[in-house]
Amino acid sequence: MERKKTKTVMVGNVPIGSGHPIAVQTMWDKPIQAYSIALLDEIGALHRLGCNIIRFSAQSDADIDILKKLVPDSPVPVVADIHFDFKLALKSIAAGVQKIRINPGNIGADWKVREIIHAASDQNCAIRIGLNGGSLPVQVRNNKNRSETMINLVEDYINLFLSESFENIIISLKDSDHEITYQVNKLFSERFTYPLHLGVTEAGPVIPSIIRSAYTLGRLLQEGIGDTIRVSITGPLKDEIYAGKEILKMMNLYESGVKLVSCPKCGRSGFDTHWFVSEMQDYFQTITNNISIAVMGCAVNGPGEASHADIGITGIGKEVFIFRKGEIVKKTTKQKCKIEFIEELQKVIDEKTNN
Ligand code: SF4
Numbered sequence: 613m614e615r616k617k618t619k620t621v622m623v624g625n626v627p628i629g630s631g632h633p634i635a636v637q638t639m640w641d642k643p644i645q646a647y648s649i650a651l652l653d654e655i656g657a658l659h660r661l662g663c664n665i666i667r668f669s670a671q672s673d674a675d676i677d678i679l680k681k682l683v684p685d686s687p688v689p690v691v692a693d694i695h696f697d698f699k700l701a702l703k704s705i706a707a708g709v710q711k712i713r714i715n716p717g718n719i720g721a722d723w724k725v726r727e728i729i730h731a732a733s734d735q736n737c738a739i740r741i742g743l744n745g746g747s748l749p750v751q752v753r754n755n756k757n758r759s760e761t762m763i764n765l766v767e768d769y770i771n772l773f774l775s776e777s778f779e780n781i782i783i784s785l786k787d788s789d790h791e792i793t794y795q796v797n798k799l800f801s802e803r804f805t806y807p808l809h810l811g812v813t814e815a816g817p818v819i820p821s822i823i824r825s826a827y828t829l830g831r832l833l834q835e836g837i838g839d840t841i842r843v844s845i846t847g848p849l850k851d852e853i854y855a856g857k858e859i860l861k862m863m864n865l866y867e868s869g870v871k872l873v874s875c876p877k878c879g880r881s882g883f884d885t886h887w888f889v890s891e892m893q894d895y896f897q898t899i900t901n902n903i904s905i906a907v908m909g910c911a912v913n914g915p916g917e918a919s920h921a922d923i924g925i926t927g928i929g930k931e932v933f934i935f936r937k938g939e940i941v942k943k944t945t946k947q948k949c950k951i952e953f954i955e956e957l958q959k960v961i962d963e964k965t966n967n
Pocket of ligand 1: 875876877878879880881882908909910911913914917
């Protein structure tokens with residue numbers, strides 16, 4: 613599919629826009645209590661899983677002090693999420709965050725937004741103008757056509773930014789109603805060329821969220837709309853990254869990484885695919901080469917059904933088989949199979965890297 617042409621906006625070293633890969637984002641799901649090695653480790657783990665940008669709520673001077681320390685060490689650009697208090701936005705920008713996310717409607721008077729724009733302009737900080745259908749200004753909250761209302765509002769905000777000659781902006785238009793999210797983003801992309809951050813807000817726990825997000829974001833992405841995404845999940849952050857990557861992979865918009873094929877098991881199974889996938893999934897997500905992996909429950913159907921896979925695993929009784937392109941290359945045991953699989957997978961990675 614052809615992506616809609618949008619301007620490029622740099623968020624730190626990550627370019628956002630139609631000429632660039634679609635970035636996967638998440639948002640830290642707790643107060644940032646302290647700058648610590650543990651915090652950096654967690655961000656590092658998310659980065660290895662495929663997170664391109666991370667956002668934090670900045671609610672106090674203490675939060676901003678932590679962000680200031682975090683920015684130089686973070687492996688991914690850091691975004692400060694600001695509500696109501698324009699001074700916190702100014703302080704976050706001064707702290708060096710690569711992007712702030714604001715809803716100009718709750719910042720207050722135009723002059724406050726202009727001050728934020730001037731500071732962002734001086735520091736080369738990007739700004740996401742983020743509108744959520746559930747938090748529209750009181751005077752328009754009950755308007756019948758929410759999509760049109762959101763478009764009109766965001767147009768007013770964009771005009772304010774343009775009056776300051778500031779175009780370092782990314783737009784998000786989210787709603788907990790997935791159909792409104794679809795319509796409003798489609799309308800926006802017909803009228804503007806600023807990059808869009810896509811997401812269905814308050815999308816629920818893992819399964820409902822992934823279904824709603826895949827359906828809504830999938831349709832927008834298929835129409836070439838969207839430059840960065842977040843799958844909002846009431847659940848672990850790493851699931852947001854997995855889900856975002858899988859949606860992009862499904863749409864052929866993710867250039868590398870593992871394509872995992874695994875069977876659900878049935879009465880015929882001799883190998884516990886549930887156990888193996890849950891043990892290995894995080895590791896698979898860190899692989900950046902284009903590799904297909906099959907985890908199959910039975911040696912009768914497994915290798916044959918997964919003969920296209922670069923590497924696979926199955927078993928019967930006490931024996932576990934590792935296969936490549938349908939041919940068994942190693943016999944092992946359940947106790948040793950994880951390590952032996954990783955060794956064989958490393959060979960596949962090396963071959964792909966050297967080719
Ligand atoms: S691969 Fe084997 S174990 Fe898995 S679902 Fe198919 S028949 Fe059942």
